Amino acid sequence: MLASLLVAGTLGAAALPPDLAAVAAAERGFALDAHRFGTRLAFLAHFDAEAWLFRPTPVPALPALARDPDDGRLLEWSPKQVGVAASGELAVSTGPWAAHAAGAAQYAHGHFLTFWKRGTDGIWRVQADGGIGHPAPAPAAPGVAALTDPPGAATPLDAAQRQQRHAALEKADDALRAALGTDPAHAFDTIADPALHAMRDGQPPADGAAALELVRKDASGLGRGARRALDLAASGDFAYTLGGDADCIDCGSYMRAWRWRNGAWKLLVDLSLSNR
Template sequence: MVAFSTNRDRGEPGCRFATAPVAPALVQYAPLSRMSLPMLAALLVTGALGATSLSPDLAAVVAAERGFALDAHRFGTRLAFLAHFDADAWLLRPTPVPALPALARDPDDGRLLEWGPKQVAIAASGELAVSTGPWAAHAAGATQYAHGHFLTFWKRGADGIWRVQADAGVGHPTPAPPTPGVTALVDASATAPLDAAALAQRRIALENADDALRAALARDPAHAFDAFADPALHAMRDGQLPADGAAALELVRKDASGLGRGARRALDLSASGDFAYTLGGDPACVECGSYMRAWHWRDGAWKLLVDLSLSNR
């Protein structure tokens, strides 16, 4: 993400840290009295009170996100991003770029960023997940904050550590204070493991769904999402507060720009074949915009669970 961006690829610098990542488990229980930034403190306090209703797998994702945020508070934003991004991670700036080279070029100028998860989802296989929630940022010494919401995809490695796979965000007016707790975007039901052939077919179906949505956005933006939206759709647009469910569908219907139809750059799906993400965008097609999307397998088809679309301008 740019060093200080309202399209929060989380709004600040950071590149792959040369040593092992700061383990989220080591920082998630840091004394709250040390958190001077008001929104981060509120998110961590209210989030901690609501975490018990989450499954152990979802709680691990929340711990990873909170650990990331706490590392930024304790050790600086740059070091936190160095520690928590994977080697193959992506950022939207606003088109997709490999994260590490982009973050390596960012200055460490002392700008402060605070954030916390409010909604999460995870694959039945427990290794691929998404988190989203509010962020606030300001330059060193400044008193005014920029606000927005982030979208982060996480993957648990063979070593058991959760690392960021893709990150983006939107900016918007100052939101209401955070409400208690972290909620699940969708419940991950028990799913039998897929063999290699079935998983390959599920991947083809994902590519087809993403292609069909992008084609629909080029053809009829106002109704493009109707056939793809999950009932729990979470929509994110720059300048707008995020929305869920019917309100999310209304939000994307109001966007007549057709943003989010740029060429796909990356995708990944879980071993259980029930959760995936896609992302895309092309600087050569400014009017196409860029996107990051979470998909959920429901009733024999891929349904759109989260949509973040950005202008390339």
Template sequence: MSRAWTVLPCLVAGVGPAFAQAPSLEPVLRAELAFARMADEKGIRTAFLTWLTEDASVFSPRMTNRKEQYGPEPGDPGHLVWYPEAMGLAASGDLAWSLGPWTYAVKKGGAVLVHGHFLSVWRKQAGGGWKAVADIGVPHAAPERPVEPFAIWDAAPMKRLTQSKGSDATPVLLRKEADLAAAWVEKGGLALLPELAKAGRVLRPRRMPLRDPAEIEKALEADRPGARWEPARIQVAAGGDLAWTCGESGPDDRGATASFLRIWTLEGGDWKVLFDVRLPHPAPPK
């Protein structure tokens, strides 16, 4: 059995001090763990159909929806295992994110074929429960050492920055996305650098999540210029401090296209990118 799964039962007990500061995050963690347990016990298809909203955005690597990805029978017979190493919550308590490692094997107990990291966006539902509204992941080599849960960020809410009552951040974020897309045409991935939050992270295939500024800059240099986009989806927390966007971009100057998901956070009164995930699409057959 994968070590990642053996961590799950002790996670809730293991982060007790953090929840003393942020009790409202615990339901999101419990939802994530229940999601992972269902995948272990009942399979990938059942778990994702249960824990993703009907309109959830998923990426493989092209952007699609829950039904198209997981609806057809019999579904993926493989064994998918994951756990959250870090989570964050909007001040309004209605939008959250989770980040962590995953592994994939052909069957339960089989050899791990692929390692990676996922980023999920969670939204509080009308009945008070939580479901994922977006899920994306990148594959990478096996880590040199096991990832420690909650080692990167504390399980605490985002800094409570709120907008005035009645304000809507959607137009502002659409302008930010448009400005970023325009800058990308000239600079490629380096256009993202001034838009990253202080704790901003970049996820790219074949790399562990990047935190070091020098490593981020080197990785972004590989993102070719010329890729334009408009977000296909945008959601903002009720408190106006956390949001996410996703869509598809391209073609770049070499004709390549990609899917993206970004999580935005208010920082010093300005919207900055907390996470940027980019999945290149396979080259079309010649």
């Protein structure tokens, strides 16, 4: 199973621009370490000290992983779509996963979503990781697709510009969470990027118009939990937000990747989970 996932995620990756290919390579390296050393050790090795893990609400990853038993469960995955900021240090990846208990023949399936950040040492580390489960998907075409435009020359924002872009991101995330509580059927209509990638438990991911149709079927209020973290690329064109609170079961949890387009933040990837 791992070999087929990695082959599907590797073929065609050479055609990606270098920054996008580096994110795909980091994800594949993470998956290979899980195969060689076990899932728990691989997660501990690749997660940043301040990373988040969704269970289903966001929790600090390293303390949660430190408490996990080594139960022999096999988790295999590979990237199918990646995106990266123009400044090349903040990224997103998503793709299929498959898992089974030690000694079991039957696999569970789904898709993961991972936010990455490249440190000053050049190493990519996981900032947040979550996912959905769904029935076994049809075999995917080989290759890795780009979620963002190929990175070009990027000029970092100055302090004032960064503060403005940060405030605009908070406002966009707040507006979406508020709309999910009052008009969930239309909450995404004006804020979604045309290439929106939506992930919902029990369903395969969807893109574009199909993604909008998928999110319109959400239970009322799903994905409006309290924001727990956000980060903004130095270039100001890419960011993520995440949230959820166990004290608000009906609010659900979320991971969102955003890109700056035509003077506004647009939602590029949305994973919303029930807390039940």
